[in-house]
Amino acid sequence: MSCPKQITVSGPLKLLQLWAFEHFPSLGPTIPNTLKPGEPRAARFHRLNAKINLQLVTSVLRLPDNFIWRPYIVDLKNWVHPSYYKQTQLITFDCNDRDEDLKSFGKCLYASMLVGLDCKEEYFPRRVAMQLGYDQDLPDAFPVWSIPLEKVRFxxxxxxxxxxxxxxxxxxxxxxxxxxKTALLKEMYLM
Known part of the structure; x- marks a missing residue:
């Protein structure tokens, strides 16, 4: 935010906004919509405006307690939790499984290449393990192997x-x- 260079961002920024409203509720609308039965979770923020300014964003981002690691586990009226959140279970990914929620979650856990219109980007879910409900380890603690998705267990x-x-x-x-902290103190001392 304090960078003097201009940054160009492209992509579905609405998805980024939805992510921010879920993980930083103080940035979103004060009273989200109540979901109607069968509506997707994103409908909570449909056609609602949040009063966002740079000062608010800066103050919210400075406090770690403002971040909710797993907002999707919170109970909401008229929203059903995915089927796989029952008890701890070890699952082998099966692309023929009828449980679309489980297949989708399995794909979120799988390191892969995200392909856009004019770009490709590597996706490493281990970098955001806590948001997926797992303990966070060092991002590069586990090597990336090219294991076919059909043989992945999680x-x-x-x-x-x-x-x-x-x-x-x-x-x-x-x-x-x-x-x-040591580097900042040395810098201050040298000034």
């Missing part, structure tokens, strides 16, 4: 599971923050 954890960070991630983060 654990589905219940909604009640509270993801956290691994010890390895915690130690890395603590060291990173300490190094940054």
């Amino acid at each position: 654990a589905v954890l219940p909604r009640s599971f509270k993801p956290c960070v691994s010890v390895r991630y915690f130690n890395w983060w603590t060291k990173l923050i300490s190094t940054r």
Whole structure:
């Protein structure tokens, strides 16, 4: 936000806005729409305007407590949770499975290439593990293999599971923050 360079962004920005409203509720409309039976979750924000300005966004993004890691596990009136959120289970991905929710979730967990009109981008779900309901580890802790999707096995954890960070991630983060503080103090001292 403080970068003097102009940044060009393309894509369905409505999806980014929906993601922001779910994960940072204080950015969204004060009172989202009540869902009608069978409506998708995104209908909560249909035709609603949020009063967003740079100062609000900056203040919301500065406080980690404003971020909701797993907003989709919260109960909403007239919205049914996906079928796979029952209990912990180990599942082998099956593209012939009739459970569309489970197939969709399995695809979200699979590292792949996202192909757009004029671009390709690698998708690494392990970088956002806590948003998917898993403990966060270092992003590159697990090598990426080219395993066919049909042979992938994954654990589905219940909604009640509270993801956290691994010890390895915690130690890395603590060291990173300490190094940054030291560098800032040195910079201030040299001024």
